[in-house]
Amino acid sequence: MDVEEALEFVDHLALTTTGKHLDSLQKAILRGAWDNQKYKEIAQHHNRSEKYVKEVGFKLWKLLSVALGDEQVSKANFRAKLENLQASNIVSLVGNGCIHIGNISADSSQSSKKLQSEPQEKNKFNEKTSNSKPKVHLDLADAPEPNLFYNRTSELTTLENWILGRTRLITILGLSGIGKTALTLQLIPQIQHEFDRIIWRSLRNAPPLASLQTDLIKFLSQQQETELPDLINYLRSHRCLIILDDIQTIFSSQQLAGTYQPGYENYGAFFKQLTESSHNSCLILLSWEKPREIAALEGDNRPGKSLQLNGLGPETQEIFREKGLGEPEKWSELIDLYRGNPLWLNIVATMIQDLFGGSVSEFLSYDTLFLGDLESLLHQHFDRLTASEQQVISWLASTIEPADISQIADNLQLSPPELLKVMQSLGRRSLVETVKQNGRSHFSIEPVIREYITNKK
Numbered sequence: 001m002d003v004e005e006a007l008e009f010v011d012h013l014a015l016t017t018t019g020k021h022l023d024s025l026q027k028a029i030l031r032g033a034w035d036n037q038k039y040k041e042i043a044q045h046h047n048r049s050e051k052y053v054k055e056v057g058f059k060l061w062k063l064l065s066v067a068l069g070d071e072q073v074s075k076a077n078f079r080a081k082l083e084n085l086q087a088s089n090i091v092s093l094v095g096n097g098c099i100h101i102g103n104i105s106a107d108s109s110q111s112s113k114k115l116q117s118e119p120q121e122k123n124k125f126n127e128k129t130s131n132s133k134p135k136v137h138l139d140l141a142d143a144p145e146p147n148l149f150y151n152r153t154s155e156l157t158t159l160e161n162w163i164l165g166r167t168r169l170i171t172i173l174g175l176s177g178i179g180k181t182a183l184t185l186q187l188i189p190q191i192q193h194e195f196d197r198i199i200w201r202s203l204r205n206a207p208p209l210a211s212l213q214t215d216l217i218k219f220l221s222q223q224q225e226t227e228l229p230d231l232i233n234y235l236r237s238h239r240c241l242i243i244l245d246d247i248q249t250i251f252s253s254q255q256l257a258g259t260y261q262p263g264y265e266n267y268g269a270f271f272k273q274l275t276e277s278s279h280n281s282c283l284i285l286l287s288w289e290k291p292r293e294i295a296a297l298e299g300d301n302r303p304g305k306s307l308q309l310n311g312l313g314p315e316t317q318e319i320f321r322e323k324g325l326g327e328p329e330k331w332s333e334l335i336d337l338y339r340g341n342p343l344w345l346n347i348v349a350t351m352i353q354d355l356f357g358g359s360v361s362e363f364l365s366y367d368t369l370f371l372g373d374l375e376s377l378l379h380q381h382f383d384r385l386t387a388s389e390q391q392v393i394s395w396l397a398s399t400i401e402p403a404d405i406s407q408i409a410d411n412l413q414l415s416p417p418e419l420l421k422v423m424q425s426l427g428r429r430s431l432v433e434t435v436k437q438n439g440r441s442h443f444s445i446e447p448v449i450r451e452y453i454t455n456k457k
């Protein structure tokens, strides 16, 4: 393999996993890595800052790590990794728009047409490779590129154990920016050997269920529309992983959490069917809100599980280091205020750089918590609440101490059943925190949400 073949190979991979070809800087980084150049030299040749080139390089190695199912790809070992893969006949370019990477087979044309069987003389797979490892077909074109990623070791272990334990439905829940998508991207290389097919679809444009099902089965079965098999039957005969991101788009605003929009109710039955019927595949849902019917399907010995994603811990300090913020001794205060939400912390770090030249203490010296660009993100969550939910959350924002149900009920005109429904719904949206005080559950909201609501009044 020479550098041009390596570039062609990585370009196929990039196209298959991200839907985009490599750009000129990415190619320059790969050429530089092949020739053992330093980032500094690559940056000079390309008229870019070294920091920027490093960032692009880092994302590229992440992308390769995910696509190859190897967490360790780096600039230093990129060439050796590809040469090893080729030496063991694990990688081959077969010249018909398909690449084979050991147990991964990807069709770079992005079409869901059946993979053609390549001519014998071009098939460089050796007996051992093709017999011992079934090929995994991946379609991650709808997923974003993997980015810098810190920690989440215990969440990744939990998810991996659930998958190994044949859980059929996994729901990952959390506020916008908490890291659901990033975590799931990180999970794929860890578990992909378990599956025959992996497909990622975002529901950001709220597709009707029928068109989503057709799209899924076309990729999974690699069949034309006229001969598509039944999805459930297919999921029985093949172990598939289906990841559906941005599920909240099929839920209604101004309704309790997890209420389907008119015309999307059939999704509920679909999720239920995939969870209850016997098959070996797995569905992962990523959502701001928990679908209602899922609660009943979950439990220790049940086929459904959900993971409530909370903020990151001290490792988020890396975000501040990367952004060049000063005063590291103040960083933990920031992480606590913004509850370790990596998106919020990224936005806040940029704001501190822009407004205060990186001085965290100057930022913290203001009495109010500055929201800036966070406001529009929070608005998307607040906008979805019912009138009763808004009433409760506004009252919670006005009290400093966590409150129990009876305190909330004493202050608001809501019947006990309605109040319980509202609290459950706010919990399903990850908008209230629950703490135990004297053996009783008390509810509160996090500082950023409190600030947002207080500003709105």
Ligand SMILES: Nc1ncnc2c1ncn2[C@@H]1O[C@H](COP(=O)(O)OP(=O)(O)OP(=O)(O)O)[C@@H](O)[C@H]1O
Residues within 6 Å of the ligand: 147, 148, 149, 150, 151, 152, 174, 175, 176, 177, 178, 179, 180, 181, 182, 183, 287, 288, 312, 342, 343
């Ligand atoms: N563990 C992590 N380490 C570093 N950065 C992270 C981590 N998790 C997430 N991020 C970053 O935080 C941002 C938000 O993450 P992500 O898009 O995964 O959130 P999300 O929960 O999927 O949000 P949404 O519900 O809006 O889709 C991204 O820029 C992502 O790269």
Ligand SMILES: [Mg+2]
Residues within 6 Å of the ligand: 180, 181, 182, 245, 246, 286
């Ligand atoms: Mg996401």
